[in-house]
Amino acid sequence: LVCHELCSAHFTCGPIVRDPESDVPPENVRRLSVLLDQNVGILRGGEFDGCKWEAECRRASMADILKIHDYSYVENINRLCNMIPDVPHGIAHLDGDTGVSRWSFEAALRAAGSVCDAVDRIMAGDFRNAFCAVRPPGHHAGPRGIVRCANDTEGSHGFCLLNNVAIGAAYARSMYRNDGIKKVAIIDFDVHHGNGTEEVIRQLSPNIEKANVRMSFASGTFETPRYKPWLDETDIDNVFFASAHGYGPRGRPENDFEEFDPQINGWFYPASGKSYISESFRSPVETPDTNEFILSQTWARMGEEMRMNCCKIINVGLSLPKPSDIPGMQRVDVRDSYRKQILPNLMQFDPDIIFVSAGFDGHKKDTMNYGYVGMVEEDYEWLTEQLVKVANSCCNGRIVSVLEGGYKIHGGIVSPFARSVASHVRALVEGGNSRELYDKVEADWESTFERGMVEDRERKRQLRMERLSRSYAGGHIERRREPNFLPTGGMASLPTNSTTYDMDAILKEPLSQNMLVDGSQETQSESIDGDQPRKRKRNAVDYKELYEQLRKEGVA
Secondary structure (H helix, E strand, O other), rough: OOOOOOHHHOOOOOOOOOOOOOOOOOOOHHHHHHOOOOOOOOOOOOHOOOOOOOOOOOOOOOHHHOOOOOHHHHHHHHHHHOOOOOOOOOEOOOOOOOOOOHHHHHHHHHHHHHHHHHHHHHOOOOOOOOEOOOOOOOOEEEEEOOOEOOOOOOOOOOOOOHHHHHHHHHHHHOOOOOOHHHHOOEEOOOOOOHHHHHHHHHHOOOEEEEEEEEEOOEEEEEEEEEEEOOOOOHHHHEEEEEEEEEEOOOOOOOOOOOOHHHHHEEEEOOOOOOEEEEEEHHOOOOOHHEEEEHHHHHHHOOHHHHHEEEEEEEEEEEEEOOOOOOHHHHHHHHHHHHHHHHHHHHHHHHEEEEEEEEOOOOOOHHHOOOOOEEOHHHHHHHHHHHHHHHHHHHHHHHHEEEEEEOOOOOOOOHHHHHHHHHHHHHHHHHHHHHOOOOOOHHHHHHHHHHHHHHHHHHHHHHHHHHHHHHHOOOOOOEEEEEEOOOOOOOOOOOOOOOOOOOOHHHHHOOOOOOOOOOOOOOOOOOOOOOOOOOOOOOOOOOOHHHHHHHHHHHOO
């Protein structure tokens, strides 16, 4: 477990107080408190006593950072943070989402350095995997910070400063190229598309950025060559990126006939990440030698479509569930996106080390996801177990996981965020001792079994509703509820000619509390179809009398 105290010195707002009117951003210092606090942090619990803590991590070197980001962008952040006074309310903003304070740039350097330190410890053979509990997050940070797309021409930083996971991946590929690290994979399971990481990987092939300029007396086009290699011209064949995330409108329709237009209702951030698998998985791009690469500039002049498909990138854009969808099927669809698209291609890629952008804002109780993904703690643990199996099959279990999103921290150690992180780390801990390999056949069977189980549960629910409806409509159970009916004595009978029922109230009522028309109450042992009792009747117990008897006998 890797962390640094300066990651908690990155303030995005003033002191947080209990005030309903206070505007506290989702990404704030309390995110790490629920994980790392010595007294109440969930990762400080006895369950994780066997983990090794690394609290002193180096700063990421500028050479490693500039493999990912432009120097002008890094310099601007550094200058802005140095201008902020070191006071509690000393906050500046890069944009409407992303706040910074005096020590934010230093925190970002330590966060990126933590990932590099984790790589060093794993490559030294000390550990099989690592989890970096750091902030600020980074997977939305592109080479120049903000990454724009056709659906969002403005873009935003998305709480991110430096792309921690990309800096660590580039460091591993360049520093340990002679120690068996050739192929590097990055898996992003944050609910938001890792657009910054994808843009960084697209810069592994030379391209020309064009900008149209119009003035009153002239117009023209500026062309700027862009290229940020991690090691050499073979980067595009040896770096893999996959992201499963929400993609679509920011809002949920109330019925199947209502459609949300993203142009009206807005896009779910960052409005990119439509489902896509690059052609390079099926037909790899032929890599030129160094002389041809420099002299001919073949890649820089090739078409946009070819350039878009030369990097190994998989995006799985998950849509919002429809009101008519089977409850629980959304989670199966999320798992299937990994079982059928990401994990098989990852196995085929055969990485030497796996990096994970671990975002936990896809939890069904996290309001930042607007209903997308809808995972729970068991899903995060399951996904981590699958990645561990792939790592065991390909790269001796080498995994570096880096914290990204996750904002539902209310409740402290029992919050959805804390429990999800604990599930993820628990699977990594168990994976450190596991040698189980990934099995595609087993994954297909598991998918079929889970889908059938959810469908079977829905059939039983529908049958229960049908039996309830038939029983009430047929007069087997004569207690009927009307919207404005308020019993005064606990039990009441309605006129036998009443045919108006509030089915919502009926279905919410426990089966054990159905009433008979004569005022007597059914026991819990009686079923709705009049079957034989499943539980024996028990006589009422006078606990006061029992206590007095036990006290006389000297037991109480």
